[in-house]
Amino acid sequence: MVTSIANLLAVLVLAPLLPGVINKTKALVAGRTGPPLLQVYFDLAKLLRKGFVVSTTTTWVFLAGPVVSVVAPVVASLLLPLGGRPALLSFTGDMILFVGVFALARFFVAAAAMDTGSPFEGMGAAREVTFSALAEPALLFGMLALTRMSGSLSLTGMFDLGASAAWQKSSASIILILASWFIVLLAENARVPFDDPTTHLELTMIHEVMVLDHAGPALGFIVYGGALKLTVFAELLVMLLIPSRPGSGALAFAASAGGLVGVGVVVGLVESSMARLRLVRVPQLLVTATLLAGFAVVLVLR
Numbered sequence: 263m264v265t266s267i268a269n270l271l272a273v274l275v276l277a278p279l280l281p282g283v284i285n286k287t288k289a290l291v292a293g294r295t296g297p298p299l300l301q302v303y304f305d306l307a308k309l310l311r312k313g314f315v316v317s318t319t320t321t322w323v324f325l326a327g328p329v330v331s332v333v334a335p336v337v338a339s340l341l342l343p344l345g346g347r348p349a350l351l352s353f354t355g356d357m358i359l360f361v362g363v364f365a366l367a368r369f370f371v372a373a374a375a376m377d378t379g380s381p382f383e384g385m386g387a388a389r390e391v392t393f394s395a396l397a398e399p400a401l402l403f404g405m406l407a408l409t410r411m412s413g414s415l416s417l418t419g420m421f422d423l424g425a426s427a428a429w430q431k432s433s434a435s436i437i438l439i440l441a442s443w444f445i446v447l448l449a450e451n452a453r454v455p456f457d458d459p460t461t462h463l464e465l466t467m468i469h470e471v472m473v474l475d476h477a478g479p480a481l482g483f484i485v486y487g488g489a490l491k492l493t494v495f496a497e498l499l500v501m502l503l504i505p506s507r508p509g510s511g512a513l514a515f516a517a518s519a520g521g522l523v524g525v526g527v528v529v530g531l532v533e534s535s536m537a538r539l540r541l542v543r544v545p546q547l548l549v550t551a552t553l554l555a556g557f558a559v560v561l562v563l564r
Contacts, residue, residue, distance in 0.1 A: 269344040269515060274336070276519075277493040278302035278486065280526045284453075287530025302489060309482030317475065320377050327374025328476060328483035334367035335490035342497055343418045346514035352418040357405045360417060361398060364450070364491070368394055371484075375472035386471030389541070393456065393468070396548035397449045403555030404439040410562040411435065421501040435558040440502055442558070445551035447495040447529075449544075451488065454533040456544055496525040 282299040289296020340351040341360050372387035408420040429436055449456045452469035473484050500521030
């Protein structure tokens with residue numbers, strides 16, 4: 263229990279490092295020094311020192327979006343067996359809650375965007391909800407395949423020793439799930455080729471256009487919640503890649519942390535090697551992710 267709590271606290275504290283790894287990788291590939299690894303911490307400290315600027319036309323929903331966007335990944339982290347240790351909260355069917363809390367956060371962020379009355383933010387909310395609706399089936403199909411392979415209906419059972427045995431029995435299905443979930447990670451966290459977190463071209467933005475009216479601590483909550491969500495999705499991939507416990511305590515934590523850094527480097531390389539897709543192409547890639555996860559289910563059912 264103590265180790266599980268320590269792993270959760272480590273994730274909460276170190277989550278802003280993952281965007282820093284991605285940005286550093288992109289800078290090195292481009293031949294630049296780039297921002298420091300701790301840049302997101304500096305940004306969060308600056309935003310939290312500022313005051314709230316809230317339009318008089320908005321309601322409580324406008325501030326509920328940033329709060330829920332932080333609470334949702336924290337709840338999701340409680341359900342994951344971080345660092346090879348049992349999850350702090352585990353029960354049969356907890357994978358449905360895992361997907362549901364992110365859907366709830368998405369609903370509140372989209373509602374906060376529409377609460378401003380801005381047509382641009384409403385456009386971003388519509389795009390975000392549409393693309394997420396296409397990404398969720400891939401996530402659920404992957405969990406369905408893992409349920410079949412591990413014989414467990416909880417996330418702890420899926421990613422514990424059951425997943426280790428699954429690599430031996432059905433490595434092809436695991437590889438398909440990894441490919442599918444990596445696409446989902448990019449889509450759910452507004453990364454290239456689905457979105458570009460550095461863009462300011464309003465007509466092509468998706469996530470960033472939804473938070474244009476947020477500033478100060480509210481924007482800080484959204485930035486931190488985004489880093490935490492990215493870390494949670496990356497942890498899903500790491501737990502599939504390193505299903506067996508390489509040891510206990512510090513060794514297991516080091517393996518998990520090394521895996522997260524590896525995912526960050528891969529995301530940085532992907533963003534350095536390709537441009538953002540046209541919006542009409544995004545659904546096609548998300549459907550591909552769903553098909554990959556669906557094939558994984560077929561393989562384990564045959």
